[in-house]
Amino acid sequence: MPTRSNSVRIIGGEWRRRLIHFPGAVDLRPTPDRVRETLFNWLGQDLTGATCLDLFAGSGALGFEAASRGARQVVMVESDAQIFRALQTTHTMLGAAQVELVQADALAFLQSDARRYDVVFLDPPYHLDLLPRLLRLLPSRLEGGSRVYLESDRLAELPEGYEVLRQSRAGRVHGLLIKWVRS
Numbered sequence: 001m002p003t004r005s006n007s008v009r010i011i012g013g014e015w016r017r018r019l020i021h022f023p024g025a026v027d028l029r030p031t032p033d034r035v036r037e038t039l040f041n042w043l044g045q046d047l048t049g050a051t052c053l054d055l056f057a058g059s060g061a062l063g064f065e066a067a068s069r070g071a072r073q074v075v076m077v078e079s080d081a082q083i084f085r086a087l088q089t090t091h092t093m094l095g096a097a098q099v100e101l102v103q104a105d106a107l108a109f110l111q112s113d114a115r116r117y118d119v120v121f122l123d124p125p126y127h128l129d130l131l132p133r134l135l136r137l138l139p140s141r142l143e144g145g146s147r148v149y150l151e152s153d154r155l156a157e158l159p160e161g162y163e164v165l166r167q168s169r170a171g172r173v174h175g176l177l178i179k180w181v182r183s
Contacts, residue, residue, distance in 0.1 A: 038175065048071075050118040107134070118143050118147070121151075156176055
């Protein structure tokens with residue numbers, strides 16, 4: 001596994017311009033600045049009071065960005081030990097008390113966690129094709145009006161019950177902001 005260090009910059013909020021460092025890893029693709037800017041324009045620049053879940057935290061770009069923009073709580077889940085250690089370092093460096101880091105398999109976490117979230121970020125490794133399964137498990141974890149951001153290398157097919165709010169494409173990355181509309 002490559003050991004070079006990489007970084008992305010938080011683009012808004014309290015920690016604007018702060019760097020997040022993370023190890024090089026095959027499946028680690030931090031959401032590019034341009035895509036994050038679009039996403040947070042869709043969500044609104046201020047996430048004050050929101051409860052967020054970053055289910056495949058990776059670099060931490062989405063979760064720390066949400067915390068920087070005022071989210072009350074951000075749960076970041078990452079299974080890779082080396083990447084998790086980098087998240088812990090960033091967490092400490094930022095003094096991110098509202099961020100809870102969990103080292104776990106994303107599917108196992110989603111099945112065992114009973115909390116509900118206002119915003120969920122889903123950016124799993126593309127080759128695992130986890131989005132269909134995740135989207136079926138997710139509704140019981142969503143608050144009324146919750147929004148879910150999906151990132152994929154192709155346009156995701158949504159199970160019945162979801163509504164597309166926004167979509168974009170930047171290079172090979174497809175981004176979708178959706179919400180659950182059926183209970």
